[in-house]
Amino acid sequence: MSDLVDREYDLLAERLAHQGLDLEGIKERLKVQEIETPSWGYGNSGTRFGVFKQAGAARDLHERLADAAMVHQLTGVCPSTAIHIPWDKVDDFGALKQEAEDLGIRIGAVNPNVFQDADYKMGSFANSSERVRRNALDHLVACIDIMEQVNSKVLSLWFADGTNYPGQGDFRRRKHWFEAGLREVHEALPEGARMLIEYKFFEPGFYLTDIADWGMAAFYCKHTGPRAQVLVDLGHHPLSTNIEHVVAFLIDEGLLGGFHFNNRKYADDDVTTGSVNPYEVFLIYNEIVAAEDDPSIRDLDIAYMVDQSHNIKPKMEAMIQTVVFIQSAYARALLVDRNALLASQTEEDTVRSESILQEAFTTDVRPLLARVRKEMGLHPDPVAAYRASGYFEKIAEERVGELEGAGSWG
Amino acid sequence: MSDLVDREYDLLAERLAHQGLDLEGIKERLKVQEIETPSWGYGNSGTRFGVFKQAGAARDLHERLADAAMVHQLTGVCPSTAIHIPWDKVDDFGALKQEAEDLGIRIGAVNPNVFQDADYKMGSFANSSERVRRNALDHLVACIDIMEQVNSKVLSLWFADGTNYPGQGDFRRRKHWFEAGLREVHEALPEGARMLIEYKFFEPGFYLTDIADWGMAAFYCKHTGPRAQVLVDLGHHPLSTNIEHVVAFLIDEGLLGGFHFNNRKYADDDVTTGSVNPYEVFLIYNEIVAAEDDPSIRDLDIAYMVDQSHNIKPKMEAMIQTVVFIQSAYARALLVDRNALLASQTEEDTVRSESILQEAFTTDVRPLLARVRKEMGLHPDPVAAYRASGYFEKIAEERVGELEGAGSWG
């Protein structure tokens, strides 16, 4: 089979050369792609109806880091892992940083939690109690302190604040509290760091979510400061939303800070990226590649982070499958002939314009990615490599009893 | 104020007499209305992001029954309570029946649980393991045994079976397993009992739900037997679904078995009935009253059951508020002038037809319900009566530490 894949690659290379694409440049970009995996993606999680515990699920941060390192080892494009405080709290974050580096990875975004404590029942920054608002701010500042210790450059903020009933909260009063809180966070940010503000259409609030859409997140950023940007979670939009349009709009406003990758068919399902509509993920990457190629766009700095909640699929396999899918979306977007596209758009040749995208999407990039991995010294098929590695058997045997539980997360 | 309410009632009576409505008949129907409250509505519950424990939340079935009895005492229309097995499992169900009767209520629907055990991770009746399918059937038969002990006439079936990913399950194979399982349940039903089959658009399955809509539930009923009917949960439809149309369609097919009342703005939010769109609940009751008034409809036997999950509102207050709202929806529907409506429909006078419904909906029925309650020997305002009763203070003090947890539930 390996010989077949090589020949498939050769033929693909021949086709892409016909199209005038710079195959070596494409491979270079695929080699430096970075996808951050989340520590909480390696532990047990579930739905409100229950959590089905998995054999081998990571029980503490050390095991989560080991799993993240294994994913990076197999894929080569996951050099960092996001942490969640307090689920990932340790006594010595300096030692943690070293532990990650020893594993060949680094700590990525720091994700505070201001929704789980009983205190936050009625909200964090939008809580009518000044004490609770102050607690929330203190927690965020503590997370910023952790950022400095682990050399993280991204504070990733998801607020569960919202209400379940009309009348429960005063929209504008809550907005003002949020503006004040976010400004204080901005002031506390370390040099060179950013804060990403996530929005969500609903849940756990079933009437109001204080930061309900990209527009609210963007206005909060504008009121907060230059280092506040918007975080786009693929599952946090109303159904049918043209997400790639939102992405392009935010890029144009200099406000796109990063992604939480997952997929959804119904609500915030947090299923595997690309499992519902792979074409949509391609169209999002198409906007990213267009911006990367656009000399008028400066300072594009996007954090690509996975945020999924797998209840059924084995954690490690699901994560590797996700990373491979995201690579393929980027690869396909790199195959779009942008000059031809601009020309057909200007000529109003809609069938041709659409076909240019569809041809890139339809191209089977598996031989290309296999070659990229080979050139990076990796196995061409990370899932197969994982299944053959014995890693699962090892952790399933070792990780008996749950030491420490991680929760679910927006 | 009480004098004011009396005068408001008198004026309302005068207006309704003008309209030719039979006020005494309406009051009689309001007095015999029955709304079943669920035992699991009195204990702690939450979202996938966490459960905020409430002071006074019931810790075991005995406390849940006491709460249900208190709601009946205050409202007069909640004479039964649904139970959930195993959450409400006791050693002696004969004693439980007596305990409920001593409290002035009875046991209503029995709700099995075939989704929470680790065994059911990949489904119950749609599980590819014959052993698990048999376990599920055994559990349902055990619940039927409990029905006989507590003299329940309704087996209320919600199946969480579904999948998260394309390919994960074979749709038609799963369907056949479901048909077989349901037929076995039907055969085991006691004399005079029914089984209600609930459907749900999604969750916890995020790709497939085996019984995804009323049509599938209705076809399963047809394949199962004459004592299988459909259960309509107000939160289990795609957005915008004309639920009152589904209700009328099921009534016409003789397949409407009951309701789970709650409300939703986004997904299966399980918030208080009437909190999102009170007009919609009225329109549903409008179909029910039309069927009650229609001599061609025989054997209408609808179980009206509450199924909500309150994370923020105090359990008892939320339940009483819910019951009062449902009463008001029924009361308004009883005010619709059906002869005038039929005439205006036949004349294609759309503005008039709509106005007939709107006028009934807009009528303030609080004085009417206050009078009904007075005539039933109750306080005219159940929420106020509850707040004045000292019941909450008592249970908040007594119920310290959680003895036994109930779960969340579709």
Place this chain on the structure above:
Amino acid sequence: MSDLVDREYDLLAERLAHQGLDLEGIKERLKVQEIETPSWGYGNSGTRFGVFKQAGAARDLHERLADAAMVHQLTGVCPSTAIHIPWDKVDDFGALKQEAEDLGIRIGAVNPNVFQDADYKMGSFANSSERVRRNALDHLVACIDIMEQVNSKVLSLWFADGTNYPGQGDFRRRKHWFEAGLREVHEALPEGARMLIEYKFFEPGFYLTDIADWGMAAFYCKHTGPRAQVLVDLGHHPLSTNIEHVVAFLIDEGLLGGFHFNNRKYADDDVTTGSVNPYEVFLIYNEIVAAEDDPSIRDLDIAYMVDQSHNIKPKMEAMIQTVVFIQSAYARALLVDRNALLASQTEEDTVRSESILQEAFTTDVRPLLARVRKEMGLHPDPVAAYRASGYFEKIAEERVGELEGAGSWG
């Protein structure tokens, strides 16, 4: 009956006095409420499947003005009518202004049309042809000229620009063209006038809409200038959107310019306001009243405009019914006890907070509105007055043959 309504009013007044509400102040606010009706609401319209012509539908602008004047005569709160260019194009707009004044009304918002001409098949401001973009701008400037002639203060902008297929248009290039076009419009605005930018989730574009949500509209306003504000059409949001939250957010940002009132169950259905979820309209007015009552909000200047498309209901009746419904929504919102609400919100008493809104919504304000109308010298029931007026019979007889057709409109 008229005596009964008087006694109902007296009893309502007694109840509101108990609640400490300023009934005279409330009546004053109801008397000065203004709702603008659209000229295109008086002519034939339909769906893509066809237009069913109505007896008496207005055939030209003169008939539309007469109809609008009749609605104002009956309701007392519709002193202006919006016009649509070119559907309402006349030779002498000075004479038109006089004609309206002679009828007791005035010209309200001017609505340009840059979507109907063949030229706009691929968009207006987002068209890749500079010529078409220039045509669109010229048309808008011509409309501004009309504004000056009829003394209109509102330019109401809806752009149908969008695409049907991925690849068809370049998002960011289109955005830049829009920014440039809108800025030129802003520069041309007359002294004291505003331009309102409408957004829409989808249709007629089925993949992209250039101004797809309130956030995009708001960002365009920010890029355009201080006299650009957002126009909220109630039917232009994804399902489940918390519209009252968007309204409050825009008010807080000083960006709420006006409304297009209608209702929707599914998409942009353009059905009668309040026909789907009357509680939602109340909750929107609740935010408006809260802002009116808030001394920190200055310069609140909201244009309240109807925009519906009635295919089944007779045009005039539907319009009057709409106006009466909007009055009732405002009336109910004026009954909210805001001090009690703020207190219960601060105490986190969710059941109480919600009940305060529900009690206002549940109050039957028909006697109050009947009294307001009587005090304004009007018939207490505008629909009944219209049916008794013989107006319909007159126009149905006179308006034979269609002189001039108006179209459909977002």
Place this chain on the structure above:
Amino acid sequence: MSDLVDREYDLLAERLAHQGLDLEGIKERLKVQEIETPSWGYGNSGTRFGVFKQAGAARDLHERLADAAMVHQLTGVCPSTAIHIPWDKVDDFGALKQEAEDLGIRIGAVNPNVFQDADYKMGSFANSSERVRRNALDHLVACIDIMEQVNSKVLSLWFADGTNYPGQGDFRRRKHWFEAGLREVHEALPEGARMLIEYKFFEPGFYLTDIADWGMAAFYCKHTGPRAQVLVDLGHHPLSTNIEHVVAFLIDEGLLGGFHFNNRKYADDDVTTGSVNPYEVFLIYNEIVAAEDDPSIRDLDIAYMVDQSHNIKPKMEAMIQTVVFIQSAYARALLVDRNALLASQTEEDTVRSESILQEAFTTDVRPLLARVRKEMGLHPDPVAAYRASGYFEKIAEERVGELEGAGSWG
């Protein structure tokens, strides 16, 4: 390039042989695939905001047939065209049949129209006027007569019946009228013919649609007779509906009669099949192929029909693009390894099960389809062949002035 495609085919053949797939059998199935194109897809159509006329759009049935024949000539898989009465009414249907045959095609489904005439303003079979219900029935019987003349075996029924407002119609009364009407149609069907009942979530009714979902259509079929089956239009479901599940359910019940292919992102957008979520179309074909391969499924008889409304894309190109896409969906579904899938499902290996589908979907089938076309004596790329044919230039020149207009259609 042609040589490259040949080599790509050879490599693909090698890969599929590795997988144990029967390539010759797959090619045979692709050669006999049939996709019916609709006559109304060749004429001008639009949205409620207007129709942009296209150069070369067919002006009458003769031109529509010529276009349909050209599509068949280029693709080889479109041997029939659906007609719509009265848009396609001719004096001599016998001559029409011959005309089609002379062009190398045949007449497919006959589609009656009971929504466009003023008579149908308030519905057809659900109209409260017995006269109108009778007119509708007469029209359907007249269409059945046409079926006999053109030897059509499919009567394709879409009813626009619905209401816009609560109260406007009585749900159960309307249901009974529908049942009676459909039974009469069934009795009139010619030997060997079927009637397909289409459902639609909404539009043009914005409150009620009488046949709103597959469940209602299926119950109507059951009440109608054995030759009534359900027609699935891909754009007629609530958002997120798992359409492939509905398809499998209908197949299992023996009720799947056919498809209307198109795609939708928002509502019933009627855009090109596969343009929104190509994976979804593949998953639907996956169920069809599974049923074709299942010996327990007998009498599978599915009519595959295109129903799109192109406002922007040139009609002919859009149709060819659609057909090519549907071919590729079928081709990919034929590559699924069903034995491996069943095994992995039984083993509950979700990642593997999903991957089996994804691998088939990801395979680039363009070389396979090119080869199939070559073996059928066709150009390997039908869109390119069409662009090179000069057909468009010819019709754009000839078809000046609109002779006869076709409408829009659900």
